[in-house]
Amino acid sequence: MANNDYEKRKVDPSEDGQIDSGLDSYRSLNKDYQGMKPTQGSNTEDNELNNDKLDNLSGDRLDSAYGSSSLSVASLSEIIQNCSISEQPAAESTEFYSEQEVNLLTSVTEDGDTILHLAIIHEEEEFAHHLIELFPKDVLDIQNNLYQTALHLATYLNCPPVVRGLLQKQASLDLQDQEGNTPLHLAxxxxxxxxxxxxxxxxxxxxxxxxxxxxxxxxxxxLHLATQRRNHRMVKLLLKKGAKLNIQDGTSGKTALHMAVELHDVELVKLLLNKGANVDAAMFNGCTPLHLAVGRQNVDVTLVLCRSGADQMLKNMEDETALDLADGNDNILAIFPFDDIQISGRSIIEMKF
Known part of the structure; x- marks a missing residue:
């Protein structure tokens, strides 16, 4: 049963020869595609649930009518079954392709989605694999109006087999969406x-x-994103593959260790230190991880950092040492040595008896 949002987005078939919105287009396409794959016992409730998945993806992202009426649902199965498109050497035109193939390659929705985008959005994995084999790399890398490639969408919907298929066809991993995220950032x-x-x-x-x-x-x-999500497995994977451990973020100069400290994640702090994180790395304001740990009154993290050799005398841009931020917390103060008399963290004279 169509929802109100969908009814509002319907396109009058009499206007510009267009069919209904992408959701109805997909329903017809899906029905036509059933002749290409075994029926998997779907029922009405399953179909309604599948159709509702799209509306839950993002408040800013819904399918629209095809921008070109040259791609007909009736011809789609025939195109999939009877043509095989591959990249042509030094091809700079469409002269190598039939008219039907060109229609399939160039048709997009008003949101900039190709038929491959739609197949992934609707979680039609087998259909998506057919299209991946059919399309050349340039088409696989088409970005929609949100600058999402098929690889972004397959990652968002957590479909590793489609991700694998795209990468095996050399889909680009470095294209960025409207938030500047590559598919790996999104993962x-x-x-x-x-x-x-x-x-x-x-x-x-x-x-x-x-x-x-x-x-x-x-x-x-x-690495920053994986750390912020406290995803230890992802952090380990990135470090194993050579991610730079002490790279600073572009806004505050935090390293992954700073972020782990802010999250009060003792195990993640230990993981990063064991992998070689710089315990005295400074943010743009001069704060080290120890400044953050003491400032947040986190005894456990402070102890781990001190045992890892954190320099307790380093000052931030406010001319403060970490000890200056202890705020009288006896548990924090007990971690720091008191062999000397100190004022504002600065040794004045050694006590002798």
Whole structure:
């Protein structure tokens, strides 16, 4: 049963020869596609649930009518079954393709989605694999109006087999969406560890290293995002693949260790330190992880940092040492040595008896 949003978005078939919105287009397409694959016992409730999944993806992202009426649902099965499109050497035109193939390659929705985008959105995995085999790399890398590629969408919907198929056809891993996220950034942000594993396994090391150093528009690398989500498994995967441990974010200069300290995640702090994180790394304001731990009155993290050799005398831009931020917390103060008389963390004279 169509929802109110869908009814509002319906397109009058008499206008410009267009069919109904992408959702109805997909229903027809899906019905036509059933002749290409075995029926899997779907029922009415399953279909309604599947159709509702799209509306739950994002408040800003819904399918629209096809921008070109040249792609007909009736001809889609025939195109899939009877043509095989591959990249042509030095091809700069469409002369190598039939008219039907060109229609399939160039048709997009008003939101900039190709038929491959739609197949992934509607979680038609087998259909998506057919299209991946059919399309050349340039089409696989088409970005919609939100700058999402098919690889972004497959990652968002946590479909590792489609991610693998796209990467095996050399889909680009370094394209950024409207938030500046590559598909690997998105995997780290959404906790799609299996998708990230596929990316790390099917991407050349140099290219993967470049992607892991890229920052999104918030100044965050993949390691920063994985750390913020407290995803220890993802952090380990990134470090194993060569992510730079002490890279700073672009807004405040925090490293992953700073972020782990802010999260009060003792185990993650230990993990990063054991992997070689710089215990005295300074943010743009001069604060070290120890400043953050003491300022947040976190005894356990403070103890771990001190035992790892954190310099207790380093000052931030406010001319404060970490001890200056203890605020009289006896548990914190007990961690620091009191062999000397100190004022504002500065040794004045050694006590002798």
């Amino acid at each position: 780290c942000e959404r906790g799609r560890t299996d998708c990230a594993t596929e990316m790390s396994s099917h991407t050349p090391p140099r290219q993967l290293s470049d992607v892991m150093e890229m920052q999104n528009w918030g100044g965050q690398t993949c």
